Amino acid sequence: MKLRPFELAIVIIFAVTGLVALLVLSIYQPAPSGPEEGEVVTGAVQIWGTLPGNAMPQLLLQYQEAFESYEEVTYQYVAPDRFEDTLVNALADGLGPDLLLVSHEELVDVRRRIAPTPYNAFPLRDIQTRYIDGAEIFALQDGLQAMPIAVDPLMLYWNRDILANENFLAAPRTWEELLNVQFDALIDRSFDRTVNQAVVAMGEYGNVRNAFGIVSMLMIQNGTAGVTEQGDRYEISLDRRLTGNGNPLRTATDFYTRFSRPANTYYSWNRAFNEDRAEFIGENLTFYFGFASEGAAMERLNPNLNFDIAEVPQGALADVRRTYGRFYGLALMRSTDNAPGARAVMAQFSSSAVADSIAVNSGMVPVTRQTVGAGSNTTFGRIAYQSAGIAYGWLNPDLENTDAIFATMMQDINENRRSLDESINDALQRLRLEY
Numbered sequence: 353m354k355l356r357p358f359e360l361a362i363v364i365i366f367a368v369t370g371l372v373a374l375l376v377l378s379i380y381q382p383a384p385s386g387p388e389e390g391e392v393v394t395g396a397v398q399i400w401g402t403l404p405g406n407a408m409p410q411l412l413l414q415y416q417e418a419f420e421s422y423e424e425v426t427y428q429y430v431a432p433d434r435f436e437d438t439l440v441n442a443l444a445d446g447l448g449p450d451l452l453l454v455s456h457e458e459l460v461d462v463r464r465r466i467a468p469t470p471y472n473a474f475p476l477r478d479i480q481t482r483y484i485d486g487a488e489i490f491a492l493q494d495g496l497q498a499m500p501i502a503v504d505p506l507m508l509y510w511n512r513d514i515l516a517n518e519n520f521l522a523a524p525r526t527w528e529e530l531l532n533v534q535f536d537a538l539i540d541r542s543f544d545r546t547v548n549q550a551v552v553a554m555g556e557y558g559n560v561r562n563a564f565g566i567v568s569m570l571m572i573q574n575g576t577a578g579v580t581e582q583g584d585r586y587e588i589s590l591d592r593r594l595t596g597n598g599n600p601l602r603t604a605t606d607f608y609t610r611f612s613r614p615a616n617t618y619y620s621w622n623r624a625f626n627e628d629r630a631e632f633i634g635e636n637l638t639f640y641f642g643f644a645s646e647g648a649a650m651e652r653l654n655p656n657l658n659f660d661i662a663e664v665p666q667g668a669l670a671d672v673r674r675t676y677g678r679f680y681g682l683a684l685m686r687s688t689d690n691a692p693g694a695r696a697v698m699a700q701f702s703s704s705a706v707a708d709s710i711a712v713n714s715g716m717v718p719v720t721r722q723t724v725g726a727g728s729n730t731t732f733g734r735i736a737y738q739s740a741g742i743a744y745g746w747l748n749p750d751l752e753n754t755d756a757i758f759a760t761m762m763q764d765i766n767e768n769r770r771s772l773d774e775s776i777n778d779a780l781q782r783l784r785l786e787y
Contacts, residue, residue: 393419393421393422393425393693393696393697393700394421394690394692394693394696395424395690395693396424396425396426396450396690396693397424397425397426397450397451397690397693397694397697398426398428398448398449398450398451399425399426399427399428399449399450399451399452399453399682399697400427400428400430400435400438400439400448400449400451400452400453401427401428401429401430401452401453401454401680402429402430402431402432402435402453402454402455402458402680403429403453403454403455403501403502403680403710403714404429404645404714405645405713405714405715406713407709407710407711407713407714408427408429408453408710409427410713411701411706411709411710411713412425412426412427422697425697427453428449432455432457432458432751433751433752435454435458435461436458436461436462436750436752439462439465443465443687448685448687449685449688450684450685450688450689450690450693450694450697451682451683451684451685451688451694451697451698452466452498452682452683452685453501453680453681453682453683454498454680454681454683455504455678455679455680455681456489456490456678456679456680456681456745456747457678457745457748457751458751459489459490459497459498459681459747460586460747460748460749460750460787461749461750462683463492463497465685465686465687466497466498466683466684466685466686467683467684467685467686468492468494468495468496468497468683469495469496469499469684470494470495471495471496474495474496476491479491479496481721482720482721483500483719483720483721484503484719484720484721484724484740484741484743485741485744486503486677486679486719486740486741486743486744486745487500487503487679487681487719489679489744489745489746489747490679490681492581493581497681497683498681498682498683499681499682499683499698499702499707500679500680500681500702500707500719501680501681501682501701501702501707501710501711501719502679502680502707502710502711502714502716502717502718502719503677503678503679503680503711503716503717503718503719503740503743504643504644504645504677504678504679504680504714504715504716504717505643505644505675505676505677505717505736505739505740505742505743506562506565506566506569506641506642506643506664506675506676506677506739506743507641507642507643507644507647507661507662507663507664507675507732507735507736507739508523508639508640508641508661508662508663508664508665509632509639509640509641509642509646509647509650509659509660509661509662510523510638510639510640510659510660510661510662511632511635511637511638511639511657511658511659512658512659512660513635513658514538514549514635514638515534515538515638518534518537518538520534520537520538522662523639523660523662524665525662525663525665525666526665526666526667526668527665527666527667527668528667528668529665529668530552530639530665531618534551535551535552535618535620538551538638539551539620541619545614545619547619547620547621547622547625549636549638550620550621550625550631550636550637550638551620551637551638551639552611552618552620552621552638552639553611553620553621553625553628553631553632553637553639553640553641554566554608554609554610554611554612554620554621554641555608555609555610555611555612555613555620555621555622555762555766556612556621556622556623556625556762556766557755557758557759557762557763558623558759559623559625559626559627559628560621560627560628561627561628561629561642562641562642562643563755563758563759563762564748564751564754564755564758565641565643565676565678566608566641566676567604567605567608567758568676568745568746569641569664569674569675569676570600570603570604570607570608571590571600571601571603571604571746572600572674572675572676572744572746573604573666573667573670573674573675574593574598574600574603574604575593575594575595575596575598575600576589576590576591576592576593576594576600576601576604576746577589577590577592577593577594578590578746578747579746579747579748579787585787586747586749586787588780588783588784588787590746590780590783591776591780599776601776601779601780602772602773602776605761605762605765605772605775605776606772608762609762609765609766609772612766613766625637628640628641629642629646629650632650632659633650633653633654633657634654635657641664643678644661644715644716644717644732644733644736644739645714645715645716646715647661647715647731647732648715648732661731661732661735661736662735663675663735663738663739663742664739672742673742674742674743674744675739675742675743675744676743676744676745677739677740677743677744677745678745679719679743679745680711680716682698682701682702683698684698704718704720704722704723707719707720708720708723712728712733715732716736717733717736717737717739717740718740719740724737724740724741749783749786749787750786753786754783754786757779757782757783757786758779760778760779760782761775761776761778761779762775764778
């Protein structure tokens, strides 16, 4: 249909207006919202946390430029392996922080030092409605220990070129597909069982970057009851299922160590390899189990690496999908001498808009149901958001000590110092002493 000049002009005007609007939206960065009424920040507020990256420093800079009351709010990153000692020493000197931004992996360690939000102020029903299921790890008997901010789900990274060379165009969706369909085609071993091209980095502990997360993921997929509260103590139920019979810790440990046993069909990894992420980046490892936040870093480390991200494999007969997730939350310190200011900052930064921003800018996933449901269109975010809703954690007593216990358990099995059952029982006994 031929348009008259007037009609053509109208069409052009609308088209140009639409293009301008799209351009504005693409470059627009919303200014930080001001403090809620009644939540005024006064005085200095120190936040210490194990959340890596620049998300918090950049957010604070925006708030300090927009609101004078935030000029004395600071964030100090502390590496997880130094966090407990740094915090204890600071508190002994009267120099501790007002707020903590930590993962649930530090929760048992710091719980006695934080002031939870009671359920009469934030009902459990509202917590369950607002946040994804896994974030409830912060909801314990005496209240919400930390306001949930983000989750970093464990993912499967895979080398596109290596799979394509063997005519596999996608990552395995199930463990059965990985082991029964892809493994034989992908493994490269010499006649003397020397591994030239590794498929999966499991079995050893010291050179597997996320060994704790992988073992935890396997336990969770096998239905572990984890660790629960029983009055004033913790009940360690890693070896018991939530429903039905079976020992999830035994199943996970047996499966994990198969990949480092030279006589096993699935032998793929040993202590002679460098750390698994380095081997994956160097294209000597086909699959790497890493957290969602690691994707951008690996892109920078090797821009030529042709890799992708996928959900971790599930059991072919599994009724529910599961992975491990590292959940971050913002907690109020009991020792703060500026409770009003600290509460105001916590209320502002745990609001949906701000918390979601912290999560996204950290390469992680927000924990609000609405945001997770909306999804993401970023390279790694699209799949990571799908894994966030199935991510769970457990209340380990101390990550550094738990790592050491798990490492000893795996080493005892690999070196035949103890049987599988003896190694697991020893690990459980040592874990109980840590709580």
